[in-house]
Amino acid sequence: xxEIFVLAERRRGELRDITLEMLTKGRELAQKTDSELTAVxxxxxxxxxxxILAEYAKRVLAIKDKKLEHFNSDIYQxxxxxxxxxxxxxxxxxxxxxxxxxxxxxxxxxxxxxxxxDCIDVEFExxxxxxxxxxxxxxxxxKASLQKAWSYIITVRQAAFQAEKTQLTGEIDEIPxxxxxxMNEKRFVDYVLPPPGxxxxxxxxxxxxxxRGIKDQNNILIGxxxxxxxxxxxxxxxxxxxKGWLQSNRxxxxxxxxxxxxxxxxxxxxGAFQHIxxxxxSDLIIAINKDPNAPIFKAADYGVVxxxxxxxxxxxxxxxxxxSAKA
Amino acid sequence: xxIIVCVxxxxxxxxxxxxINGSGKDIEKTGLVFDINEWDxxxxxxxxxxxxxxxxxxxxITVGSEDVDATLRKCLxxxxxxxxxxxxSKLEGSDGYVIAKVLSRVIRNLPHDLVLTGVQASDDGYAxxxxxxxxxxxxxxxxLAKKIEFKNGFVRVNRELEGGLGEIVEVKLPAVISVQTGIxxxxxxxxxxxxxxxxxxxxxxxxxxxxxxxNEVGVAGSWIKTEELYMPPAEKxxxxxxxxxxxxxxxxxxxxxxxxxx
Numbered sequence: 001x002x003e004i005f006v007l008a009e010r011r012r013g014e015l016r017d018i019t020l021e022m023l024t025k026g027r028e029l030a031q032k033t034d035s036e037l038t039a040v041x042x043x044x045x046x047x048x049x050x051x052i053l054a055e056y057a058k059r060v061l062a063i064k065d066k067k068l069e070h071f072n073s074d075i076y077q078x079x080x081x082x083x084x085x086x087x088x089x090x091x092x093x094x095x096x097x098x099x100x101x102x103x104x105x106x107x108x109x110x111x112x113x114x115x116x117x118d119c120i121d122v123e124f125e126x127x128x129x130x131x132x133x134x135x136x137x138x139x140x141x142x143k144a145s146l147q148k149a150w151s152y153i154i155t156v157r158q159a160a161f162q163a164e165k166t167q168l169t170g171e172i173d174e175i176p177x178x179x180x181x182x183m184n185e186k187r188f189v190d191y192v193l194p195p196p197g198x199x200x201x202x203x204x205x206x207x208x209x210x211x212r213g214i215k216d217q218n219n220i221l222i223g224x225x226x227x228x229x230x231x232x233x234x235x236x237x238x239x240x241x242x243k244g245w246l247q248s249n250r251x252x253x254x255x256x257x258x259x260x261x262x263x264x265x266x267x268x269x270x271g272a273f274q275h276i277x278x279x280x281x282s283d284l285i286i287a288i289n290k291d292p293n294a295p296i297f298k299a300a301d302y303g304v305v306x307x308x309x310x311x312x313x314x315x316x317x318x319x320x321x322x323x324s325a326k327a
Numbered sequence: 328x329x330i331i332v333c334v335x336x337x338x339x340x341x342x343x344x345x346x347i348n349g350s351g352k353d354i355e356k357t358g359l360v361f362d363i364n365e366w367d368x369x370x371x372x373x374x375x376x377x378x379x380x381x382x383x384x385x386x387x388i389t390v391g392s393e394d395v396d397a398t399l400r401k402c403l404x405x406x407x408x409x410x411x412x413x414x415x416s417k418l419e420g421s422d423g424y425v426i427a428k429v430l431s432r433v434i435r436n437l438p439h440d441l442v443l444t445g446v447q448a449s450d451d452g453y454a455x456x457x458x459x460x461x462x463x464x465x466x467x468x469x470x471l472a473k474k475i476e477f478k479n480g481f482v483r484v485n486r487e488l489e490g491g492l493g494e495i496v497e498v499k500l501p502a503v504i505s506v507q508t509g510i511x512x513x514x515x516x517x518x519x520x521x522x523x524x525x526x527x528x529x530x531x532x533x534x535x536x537x538x539x540x541x542n543e544v545g546v547a548g549s550w551i552k553t554e555e556l557y558m559p560p561a562e563k564x565x566x567x568x569x570x571x572x573x574x575x576x577x578x579x580x581x582x583x584x585x586x587x588x589x
Binding site for chain 2 (some may be wrong): 011016044053060071072073074096097098101102103104105106108109110114116117118126129130132134135136137138139142143144145146147149184185187188189190191192193194205206212227230238239241243244248249251254255256262263270283284285286287290291293295297298299300301302303304305306309310313314315317318319322323
């Protein structure tokens, strides 16, 4: 029986959430294609993770090798291309993460099999896979089909699927490492941890986040004043950090912090997926943006389609009035 | 150091209204403002910065129609030395894999110590071209670069991971590096600079010049094929608050107050 591979994503001893999300989707695809779901895990000490993966898959393929402990796309590509040639899975699912972005394209080229990246849904139709992707900044969805081939690779967006536990107790197969000679073209050196200290936006009950719409560094004050009036903290989306206007410890999103405050106000933030995953679980979300088509309005409870330079100062003023009346 | 930078011209979407065109397979492009892909702008700046520090040349390459020349001129004004455009109607419908194939055919005949791309393009968002190009050229790659340094034939890259974490990776040169936004501060390009760059030549190549056949490009040569575009379904849609700024502010305050947050 053919297999569907899910490549487990591990970092610094942690099994990353995307792995279980992919296994859940992979299970559904395995049923629909009469395939078996196989989790592939690579690393030095993988026993613990193999046991977790066995609760989600029919089989776990574990390759234990010291060279695989830290992710290195050159070495991973060698191992995966060996496994795919050997076992000919129908499909290999990989996370569209810093890990999959580095690995999947060159793996697909080397095997000469098609790849679809950053997919939010996957179906099997007409003897091939059809995927759903978001394009043009999340303003449009596209349905696309993969060119027919003997095997496929699809990378999956984080949080596109919800992980669901099963009653499975898959078998764990340890496979000897196919790595023999040293590979020196690419070396993992070390992790870079975020600088310690500073503001902790994840601890705040109220977060006011500013984005590209504030246009100028001097306008940060507008967001600061709103945050201060509410007794919250100031946060931001990626472009503000890219421009060097605020430090990265205030960035909300997949490459920054994930926050879950009681109130999140998004000011001039369009709502790229990478931002949404970092704030969508907030209790109450208010978005202010002049673009009615901004994806942020699909994540928000309340939306204001208007000029932030008019709305935010008025809101700050009202809050101050109310607070001083109370005092 | 001879540096190649791959760039793409894309429509500016931040405040644009999106409509799907008659074919159902693309958006309506009339009325949209086009400019260099944001990631590529950082890549060009990084290339020019490296050239200024270490010497060498910067060549920008793009796949697209004649309309892209405005973008190439801007890159030349920024400090690139040469520009190459690959234009062919047969490239219609190409995905990231085909673009990587086309670029690899051009780059393999040019001196290249370093090839830079953006991590992804803001239109189709594949994030494929950089690493696929590296594999086709048979050289190593690093994606998501936040910092690039050189030492003894190696390039040391700080690459962005999730949740504020990064990692240091070293690869042998020549290599392909895909650049993340925020790696530098792209310089301001003056109108004067663009005018000066107008004199620099843009070399134009067709499919036949790079030895690719028709069935290796376009939809036939691509990994994926667009079936249809559609507006994303709204699983949840915000309740809109309307009125004058004062009215909106009052309504928002009521909502926040009702949650006991003021």
